[in-house]
Amino acid sequence: MDPIRNPYAPGAGQRPPELAGRDEQLAAFEVVLERVAKGRPERSLVLTGLRGVGKTVLLNALRGSAVRKGWGTGKLEARPGQGLRRPLSSALHQAVRELGHPSGDEVDHVLGVIKSFAHRDAGAGARLKDQWSPGIDAPAVRGRADSGDVEIDLVELFTDLGGLAADIGKGVAIFLDEMQDLGPDDVSALCAACHELSQSGLPVIVVGAGLPHLPAVLSASKSYSERLFRYQRIDRLAREAADRALEAPAADEDAAYEPDALAAMYDATGGYPYFIQAYGKAVWDLAPRSPITAADVAVAAPEAESELAVGFFGSRYERATPGERDYLMAMADVAAEQPASSGDPGADAVLSSDVAARLGKKPQSLSPARDSLLKKGLVYSGERGRIAFTVPHFGRYLRERG
Ligand SMILES: Nc1ncnc2c1ncn2[C@@H]1O[C@H](COP(=O)(O)OP(=O)(O)O)[C@@H](O)[C@H]1O
Ligand SMILES: [Mg+2]
Incomplete structure (x- = not known):
């Protein structure tokens, strides 16, 4: 048929022609937006799932819902080894612009706080030329969000931002993709800041998306994280969808x-x-x-x-070294031989001890390969001692390629 009229959109983050099977999440988010704007206590959403299930696309759709309500929104993607300050500052800059608050002075104050939050990235005594700027014209507000302690700084930043949004009866939503790649300090500061916000009733929320082990990452950082976020498992679509x-x-x-x-x-x-x-x-x-x-x-x-x-x-x-590829292949073999437990043998976890046995090695000697695969986001560990591919049907692909 005519390729020019081909409607389908394979590709990471590509908006699908029909967003099927996500009505529940979209509806839940409408409730979150309404409640947060009214200062009611509400948990934010965190989407988790394997690669290619549609987390990024759904996150974008949720952002669309917030924009339609007149909220200020910003989006960022966490990257391993990268700090939160710069990408968050850019996202918040965008959110403030979208809010369209009528008072220039108040907007400039908040922009100035964002700027001082960003500047702190270079260290306290950094010279002007080393200071990264998120393209904000307003002068930095010294002494606000620039203590160097991310947790304190985030609370100050979100508080000022929330005040600005509350003024006009709106809110601010920050969309954070690949959330599992945040550094441990940033994760813990972000949870603490969200916790503070939820107690003060200010209309700022963080909506996250990440791999299936993200809830474990968050609760290892702060035990109360389960009360901050409502985890939504994003999965393959049912037949009708x-x-x-x-x-x-x-x-x-x-x-x-x-x-x-x-x-x-x-x-x-x-x-x-x-x-x-x-x-x-x-x-x-x-x-x-x-x-x-x-x-x-x-x-x-x-x-x-x-x-x-x-x-x-x-x-x-391509991202795996030869040693890591052996590890992946052994995972695929073990998975193929064990009975499927989730109904989808392509997504099941295996015991890392079985992988080691398969390779005829001691588990400790394989830790470096395993850790590196975890860092590269090719595998994840949702439960101690178990490991699974982050990419559905990756095992089948490996076995077929031989
Ligand atoms: N609900 C959906 N219905 C149809 N196609 C979808 C849906 N969600 C995602 N897709 C498609 O799946 C692919 C992967 O989506 P993406 O959001 O990048 O996944 P993830 O972020 O989970 O890796 C894209 O091509 C996208 O168009
Ligand atoms: Mg994605």
Whole structure:
């Protein structure tokens, strides 16, 4: 069919033509926004899940909801080894602009506090040229949010920001993607600041997204984090939602799927959003006409798989060293031999002791490889002694590539 009209959108963070199966999260967030704007106690949302399930896209959709309510919003992505100050300052700068508070003086004060928060990144005595600036014209407000203790500084920053938003009956929402990659000091400061805010009733919330072990990261940092955030597990789509993700965009282009074709698609994609977009795209291009048939799906599957092998799996595999690749391969073998417990053998955790046994090595000798894979975000450990791929069906990919 006409590739120019192909509606599907495989790719990290690519907005899907139809955001299927996320009504519950969208509705829950509407409630959060309303309650927080009214100064009521409310937990913020944190989205967790494997790569490619649609966390980033959902985070963007939630941001859209906040913008439609007139909130100030900003977004940042945590990166391993990078501090929070700079990216957060840029995000908050954006949020203040979106708020559109009518008083220039009050806006300038808050911008000045953001600037002093950012400047502190270079250290107390840094010269002007070493100070990174988030493009703010207002003068820095000395003595506010620049103590050097991130926790204190965040509380001061959020308090001033919350005051500005509360003035006009709105709020500020900060969207934090890849939250598991925050450094330990930043995680603990952020939780503490959110805790303070929730007690003061100021309308500032942090909405996070990250890998499945993010709740463990947060609760290891602050035991009360479970009371701050409502964790929403973002997962593969159920059959009806997966069908809708394929059918609705096709219908907009006057195309349709035969029932057998939809069944074959679900078989192939397992309902994982990234796979749905990749298969949808390949099948559309290769099918001669609408309605799309199961035979079309079979013809397009190798094309979809080879796209995934490059764009989704390969880019991650490339990041592993030879020793780490052996470890990944052993994980894949162990997973393939054990009975599936989650209903999806492609997403199950294995015992790291089994991986070591498979490689004929002592578990301690494999710690460096394991730790490095954890840091690279290729695997995660949700439970002590267990390890799983962050990428669904990664084991199958590894075993097929041999
Ligand atoms: N609810 C959904 N329905 C249909 N497609 C989706 C949905 N959520 C995400 N996608 C698609 O899945 C892919 C991965 O989304 P992304 O948000 O980058 O995942 P993650 O951040 O969890 O790795 C994108 O191509 C996106 O268009
Ligand atoms: Mg993402």
